[in-house]
Amino acid sequence: MAWIYRYASPATFYPVAGVLAPWFMAAAALLAGLGLYIGLIAAPTDFQQGDAYRIIYVHVPAAWMSMLIYIVMAIYAVLYLTFNTRLSAMMMNALAPTGAMFTFLALWTGALWGRPTWGTYWVWDARLTSELILLFLYFGFMALNAAIEDARRADKAAALVAIVGVVNVPIIYFSVQWWNTLHQGASVSMTASPKMASIMLSGMLVMGLAAWMYAIGAALKRVQTIIVEREVGADWLRRHLGDNAQVGRVA
């Protein structure tokens, strides 16, 4: 178990993140290239939706990541509040913008897909509505984090918000689903679409994997920035970045 504690130190993790991030980014680019090839060229046109369906290769992975990242953030929040490991809080903060970006992307691509398929950019469908509320939760998390100047207090407050949020996400999802069935029947439903051909599914899975790699790579890159911000003036950072780095003199 000792190695876990070793890498929980920002000073140890900083160079590791620096080494890993480009690999994850390269994997993301490679997988995205492959996924887009399968999705846009190899996969056939859908007989009902035409070529409009192809947006699912971006939309579905984005929707997956939007929810997954919030859960991962909450896990880091629990780790931080339990073990008081600063790196957990930094990872939680590093993930938030990526999660919000994927949530926005899921909503945006959903609107673009909805226009030709449903005939409207927006319907108050249960999934769409809860995705929108998830975006608000991300915004709240980041806004609170930005509003508190003291880094330790910001971390703890944001961690509590992430945990309260993750408890509420299923409640919100369930209530929105219930609300939607009361207000309008299932006039549009994504679950009613015909079963997917395996090449379409594999394209989506490859794109999903690419989104994973990108999220990890982006979070690692961002956590490096957060570490530099927080550890300004620390000896190890000055040694690491070399004497000519400006980092030590900012503080």
Added chain:
Amino acid sequence: MSADAVHAGAWAGLVWALRRDLRLAARSAAEVLVVLGFFFVAVTLFPLGVGPDPRVLRLIGAGVIWVCAMLACLMSLARLFAADFADGTLEQMLLSEMPFGAIVCGKIGAHWLTTGWPLMLCTPLVGVQFGLDVTEVGVLLLTLALGTPVLSLIGGIMAALTLGLRGTGALLALLLLPLYVPVLIFGVGAVDAYSAGLGIEGQLSILGAELIVALVGAPLAAAAAVRIAID
């Protein structure tokens, strides 16, 4: 301390905080009245905005009243801990021998008694503005009775987290309103279901369940949030 002593201490803390905050509210009754005034004005804007058609107003009445009650609650939440935080009283409460969760519970209870409860008293009056009949107002009051304590409880957590920050009001709204969605849906849903001639036990049960979960979890989370804000 024995378990009994802790138990007694918790009750003492809750009752003490509740009575103290109620006495403070009674001495500055204007603050309570301003929130009610806001509620009335906000509700009145809707008929002016959507037009005086009684059918439309009856359709949106419960939703408008619930949303305005949430906004009124939001307005008053900023002052739940703020004054005690500013003059250091909150820190003394944290240091006192009474369990802090119980004190927070008492403060949240006082908040509900000075916002949620008066809002309920005004509801029959604004219900008339939207042409809701007596039984519909009754159902609406029932949902408010179960739902507004949840607003105060969840609100307590976020009010504590935003203590002493700049631009607290808008930040509090951004943090809180998404979490209020389930209460809004089932609160309005019960009234809609009643108007449509359907049973309302389901919605009321879910609101009750939300209240129980919030009662158990929120005071502890709010107490943790105050500790984060203070140290």
